[in-house]
Amino acid sequence: MSYGIKAYKAVGVKDDLAVADPHRVIQLLMQGALENLAKAKGFIERKDFPGKSKTLSKAMAIISALQKSLDMEAVADISDNLAALYDFMLNHLILASTENSVEKITEVMGLLLTIKSAWDQISVADREYGYELQSQRA
Template sequence: MYKSKGIQAYRKDSLKSDLASADPHRVIQLLMQGALEKLALGKGCIERGDFAGKADSLTRAVQIINGLRDALDRDANPELVDNLESLYDYMVVQITEASVSKDTKVIDHVMALILQIKGAWDKISPADKQMAYANQNEARVGAV
């Protein structure tokens, strides 16, 4: 029990440190990873019959997915944002359904969707990230 709490405290501090120095791209990567971890934990809780743990883990996964949805930049690519927003809404509905039905296959499906998005996100090159940040800064300066 003590080791587990120590590891959790270390991971929490490590995550805080990573977030404090992260660029927006890295923050989204960390959020996606966090959602995947909470979904996996929720799935394990269902399999073990730990329904309080299931509720906590899946609620946190939904909160993270809602955070991803709220972080979407509508100005960047409205059509893509609409598609991602719909997909995130779908995921939330599926997670809620999985929580009620205790169906781990639904959780696997949501995890696969997040992995697809994360895989595409992870392939964004440093040059493309820098170009996006530069364009974003230009848009802010032009708006002032």
């Protein structure tokens, strides 16, 4: 990809983040993790191990950030389950890296896509209700 296109994409993401609500930030993080996982699969297939390491590290950092962003007091069951699922993903990606396993990355992508799909379906009204509840607790 040319430098100009990369720069344009980076500015687009930064601009999107600058005006994003918390829901959109999570969407962007999930998308970033998925993109890095897809790149890592390509790097493994091409035996580009430094590229694999870099993109898997980025994906793992994003998944870790998603895990840390969970509100463990809001709905404990959901938060606990998501925390455990993110933990599973991180451990699976460590194995994927050491084994150069495209299959393990694909499994993590499937899990993350399922979570992202559910997240994407949250209505604006439900988001606003969640923001209201969060501000009342603060």
